[in-house]
Amino acid sequence: MCGAMNPVQNAYCDQCNARIVPMTAPSEEKETEREPPPIRGLSLPTISLDEQPSSTPHQEQEAKKDTGAWLTQLRDSTDEGEMETLTTEEEEKGTEDWLGQLRESAEASEEDEDWLAQLRDSAGTVEDVPTPEPEVTAEPIEPTEIPDWLRDLGPVGVEEQQPSVEAAQEPAAQRPEAEEAAPEMPAPAEVPDWLQGLATEEATAPAAGIEPTAQMPAAEEAAPEMPAPAEVPDWLQGLAPEEAAAPAAGIKPATEEAAPEMPAPAEVPDWLQGLAPEEAAAPAAGIEPATEEVAPEMPALAEVPDWLQGLAPEEAAAPAAGIEPTAQMPATEEAAPEMPAPAEVPDWLQGLAPEEAAAPAAEEAAPEMPAPAEVPDWLQKAAPPSMPPSTPPFIGESLIAETEAPDWLAELKQRPTPSMAEGAIPPFAVEPDTAAAEAAGLARAEIPAWLEAMRPTAEVAEEAPEEEPAETEGLLQGLRGVLSPLPMADVTHARESALPAEISQATLARAQLLQSLLTRPTEAPQPKARKRAAGMSELVPRLLIAVVLLVVVGGLLLISQDPALDSQIPSLAQPDTSSIANMYNLIAGVNEGETVLVAIEYGPTSADELNPVARAILEHLAERKANISIATTQPEGLAVAEALRSDINAQEQVVSGQRPVLEYAKEAPGYRPGNATGISQILASTDTRPVMIIVLAAQPESLRWWIEQTRAHYGAASPPIAAGVSAALEIASSPYLDANADQLKGIVSGLGGAVAYQTQRGTAGQTPRQLDALAAGHLVIVVSMLAGAVLYAAGGLHRRGK
């Protein structure tokens, strides 16, 4: 670390970029535990919630450290300063005397300080600088009772706020920050006269060599926002001129943001009034202002203890040597409107005030000065003559022993403290000596918790190094709390396998079962065919019906075997020749040699029904000497066709030559697999257009495919289609047989149609008896159905009756 002072909000140093705020935040519990009982005798300022600094725990800890630093410096400076010779008894006796001496010495120093006069002269050359109006109270705050010993921290901050050379030379674009900070500055209640006078002189006192630039109007804008000053003690009024002259070259101004947070002081005790003249002259050349963190967080002070009153005159006596008006000073004109007007100014300050106002450098302090009402400016800038640069000015140790001083500060006086250079944190005695204070007739006052939290304690000093070890190498060498160690972050524990040494039999069995289940082929479970044993209730009716059918059908068929008996028994049914008339007429219209495509789409299972139909049609076609082309999409169709041809040609009339022999065309399509596709291929493969297509089918699909593909292949001018189908297809073929559709020209349906067709041709033979058997069979079936329905109803009624 470079040791440079930085603003409070800085997390890293502006000079060396080192981290200022530690990485770890102190726990809130510790802070609450550290809260000591309030100390009476001190009337500490109160801060409204809005004005309370929103400092983080890091910032508070930093503030503690800073406080400890300047307190240590305070002890060092007081040991080396002139205050060292003073004793508490002398201070008690001759407070008024030395205050008077201080006033005289202050006046003498004022006379000796020609540079102040020069400053006033140079400041008077600038007439065009607008005069700020201190009466403006943008956000007036009621002055409260603030101890002046704390209020004196304000001037310190003000001194810090004095613009440095770099700040003075900043471009005008950066200046508006001051304008932004102005509205937040509290409004002091009353402005001391010397400040009022100073303000008028500041307005006309630019620094030498500084020309009015664009930066200056910023002060005009900030002027209306300047708070109203409170009451300034008389000694401050007298001290003010000297304070204004105090800033030395190279003094860095405090941040402009600190000013708004400065409370408004109320009253300044007398001892401060006496102390003020000497401290007002305290700033020395090259003295660095106090840490900037102190000013923003500094509370408003109400009452200043006596020990500070005694300290004040000597501090004010510190001469401000070597200060020359430089280019930095005009920058303060912008901050001038922000300067609060003190309410009550001590007399000795009033005496200093005219000379201070003449100094252009005072304008630097004035703008950024907090709003002290009774805080002497000399205290705000006061620093022991021996105070080293970059250390906050503080009061002498001898004054701490005053009766009104807090005990913890009084104890600081007695304890030897190590220097900050040694790097050790001073142990602070936080326990106040309440007995001494009460003996002096002072009542113990209450210290706000926020202020108490800022008190440096030995615990924090001791604990910090333990929690946050310092870096040992690199750019961060010597810094603490910059890098948080993560000792256990990357440590990984290798998990050892927990396989058992021995595998139990149960586990092995389960594994084998799982293996068998996984290797088992995925087959759908086959439902087992349950053997259904026919009961007597089913078997008896079934056998009864079978016997009846066998007797009826067999009897009628046997009758046909005996011609004598057949002639005696009349026919039970007469064939309906009208149903086959269309088919008969179509085939009768076929000329010799014309190709008739006959599709046989049934097998042996339907041969007993369709063979009579096919036989009747083929015999008629053979009689018409048509070129019969056999086609089928079923493999057994060709066998059926061949069986039909054999049966027909084996008849006695054929053998005798009474009827023509049935011959099929050699170039017949034959069998073509593929159902509809096969039919389409058959139709496409025929070389000659058939004059008629006869479909002998036992299934409705076959008939439909032939009808559809014929229409699709030949279109509306397709050859006529006739069908010899099973009795079961009669209802399915009826839509195609409809006269409006005209897709099926004729049909021969079942055994009845075959008998009717043969009857039409006059070749019935024995087939009428088959029709009788069919009719008898229908009668048996109908009777059986009625009997079954009656019996079932009777059984149901019987069960209901039970």
Next chain:
Amino acid sequence: MPDLDVVGVFVGATLTIFVLSYLIGDNFLYRLTLHIFLGALVGYVFGVTIREVWGKLIADPWREDLFGNLVLIIPVGIGLGLFVFKSVPRFAYIGNYFLSPLIGFGIAIALVGALVGTLSPQFGATVNAISDSPLEGIFIAVGTVCTLLAFDFTFTQKRRGLGGLLGKAIGLAGKIGQGFLTVALGVAFAGAVTAALSVFIGRMQYLIEAATKLLSMFG
């Protein structure tokens, strides 16, 4: 040496009796006859396929002009692919690629035929029926619509307002359609019974002729 026709008639008559033995329930004779029938049918179909398809459609054209009929490699390849891959379950999925053109072409042909050969002519027939004979046409139209609405299961649900009225009307039409369906199914059942009875009569006629032959042969 016995006549083969007599043997055939005897075997046929015997197997017919075995099948009719199902009257007393499922038995060995019935199953034996069934297996014999299926085996003979598969063998016959295989022989017919080899003769009619491979012999007439593939071999004969290649024998006449091999290079002129190389396009027949495509159906041969499809057939072989189906036979090879579908016979191995592990590679059965590959056989689907050979099956897909058959299904695709078959569906296309069937769809065209259905539109041209059934749907369009039947629609025209219904329109003509209404124009020629309004009463008959209306009856056909009402029967068709009501039969179709008998299979509606959405509008008949309980609703309120206009939807409820429409649902009730559709429900009533569906009831009428169920009447048409009942008549149609009754007629179909009658046709099935007639067909079965015709087969039975044919078998009885066969048995009588077989018995007559056997009796004439032995007697």
